[in-house]
């Protein structure tokens with residue numbers, strides 16, 4: 359069986375948050391195979407910990423992918439501040455085709471467009487993917503999963519970082535489908551009574567108050583913050599309120615554009631113009647929406663650059679959705695060229711954490727090699743880009759950890775889903791499969 363077939367069978371998807379089915383990437387032919395260990399969301403350190411403790415598997419995953427895709431160059435993108443992770447990774451490779459690219463501690467260094475440019479000196483074309491310039495990027499945890507897939511082990515666990523207002527901030531493997539409530543319990547509980555949970559990060563993640571939400575193959579971690587924290591208050595506003603405030607307070611200073619990482623790389627993203635779609639000019643949305651189309655939703659404009667604390671990212675998200683619904687794609691006219699002041703405008707993570715008022719939550723999150731044994735798991739059928747998996751089990755059926763429970767037709771974009779515990783199928787619907795432990 360080829361590596362891409364083994365990856366398909368194991369249900370491997372991008373573990374850094376994107377969830378793109380990895381077997382598709384394994385089928386390409388490229389020059390560069392890039393390992394993304396840049397991890398730039400504040401407070402989350404799961405990539406650092408997995409590199410520290412599973413460097414051998416990660417390097418093996420990269421080497422397997424290089425062999426499969428014909429890549430002649432392997433690059434590990436890791437922040438220079440993570441010296442121990444760099445040492446662990448470098449000790450694990452002896453392949454002369456692999457090198458480490460040390461990155462500065464900026465946000466969003468881990469963005470694919472940023473990383474590919476740093477690693478290759480090439481810019482991905484507007485609306486493009488790394489493959490367009492002969493590269494494939496995989497998160498370091500995805501490479502770990504590829505290494506295991508090569509041995510026939512499916513993805514049933516997710517490496518997660520649980521941090522913020524919890525008693526024991528830490529990183530560990532959690533069964534896919536375990537609830538956030540159980541993750542928090544595993545970390546000794548919260549240090550505050552009322553709290554909100556950021557899933558996957560403060561900038562690009564989402565906010566929930568629901569302890570029953572579950573870990574998927576793309577959950578990088580959860581961050582607990584007190585309910586009266588600036589970030590929760592800010593993100594818990596309705597979109598109507600965000601728009602209303604933006605419409606009345608945006609003074610078109612353009613700081614959001616001047617600090618936009620995509621704009622600085624040369625893409626025609628201009629959030630200050632997108633803000634005009636909130637109807638404080640007479641021109642219609644059709645004019646202003648276009649300047650959002652190449653936005654990555656990194657969140658920097660809303661959470662760092664705007665001196666008025668407005669929501670340009672959210673305005674961009676609305677504009678992108680509108681363009682998509684109308685089937686419009688912005689074709690960049692201006693030449694793709696890195697802005698000369700890009701280096702001077704990079705945003706240090708320390709500054710960003712200060713602005714978000716989370717510096718005091720920037721704990722170490724050491725790896726705990728302990729098995730979690732939940733009483734039940736709720737395994738979502740769609741944890742990836744593409745079509746949801748189709749259940750292949752019946753209610754009352756016993757399953758073992760690693761058994762296939764949701765399948766994808768070959769040739770369809772998607773990923774297989776496996777049971778993450780030994781148990782009995784309790785419930786099946788079009789969203790998830792509930793399994794009770796036996």
Ligand code: SF4
Nearest residue numbers: 608610611612614664
């Ligand atoms: S930085 Fe804020 S105030 Fe300035 S143009 Fe952008 S959204 Fe408007």
Ligand code: SF4
Nearest residue numbers: 618653654656657659
């Ligand atoms: S979210 Fe804002 S800063 Fe980030 S890419 Fe989009 S417009 Fe630029």
